[in-house]
Amino acid sequence: MKKALLILLHLIPTLSFSQSLGLKGGFNISNIKSNSSTFQTSAIVAPSFGIAFFPGISKVFDIGIEPTYSTFGGKDAISFAGLNGTAVSKIAKVKYHYIEVPVSLNYYPLHETNIVGLHAGMSPMYYLSKKEEFAISSSKINDFVIAPFAGGTFGYKFAKKAFFHLVARYQFPMSNIYKDAPYTTKFNSVNFFVILGCRL
Incomplete structure (x- = not known):
């Protein structure tokens, strides 16, 4: 948490040199990718x-x-024996909350009124907390994850200085979620969001 706050504080001077600023909101469709046959989750x-x-x-x-x-995670069906010996199935779900700072290089071949572009970059992700509905793993969480990403941007400029961007990107962290798990556990996510902003 302290590292995440320090990163955000270091970004404040960068704001003063920015020519455009916007609010960002959307959602992630995420899953936990593993090489273990016993640890497989759905999105x-x-x-x-x-x-x-x-x-x-x-x-x-x-x-x-x-x-x-941002929030990422996965869910899995867990079966166990009930009180009368019958099989009972519960959905185990976990959500991991992060502060992340995606930094991207953007290419806009169309940029006048209609905006079309491609982007790629790297996102450091700092773990904040988790919410579990039945535990998926008892392993310790990795406090820091690094995640490359790539995607496309579609948008429109209006009212001289205002703009919106519709962004879709695929994000594939290189680091494991869990520190001591005997198998790989990495996020696999697709992110969709809107940036509504203006030129300063």
Whole structure:
């Protein structure tokens, strides 16, 4: 948590040099990818929101910085014997809450009124907390995860300085979620969100 706050504080000076600033909101469709046959989860949908700012390097190329509160996780059906010996199935679900700071290189071949672009980058993710409905794993959580991502941007400019971006990206963290698990446990997620902003 302290590391996440320090990162956000270090980003404050960058805001003063930004030419565009926006609010970001959307959702993640995420899953926990593992090489263990006994640890297989299905996807959950969870919200994400934050801010986005762009230094304005040029009209075609720019950098995006997006401090974001995000939730990722997975769910699994767990079967066990009930009181009368019959099989009972429960859904085990876990949600992990992170502060992440995606930093992307954006390419906008169309940028006048209609905006079309591609982007790729890296996101450091700092673990905050988790919410469980039946535990999926008893392993300790990794406090820091690094996640490459890539995706596309579609948008529109209106009212001279205002704009919105519709963004879709695939995110594939390189680090394990759990520290001491004997198998790999990595997020596999698709992110969809809207950035509503203006030029400063």
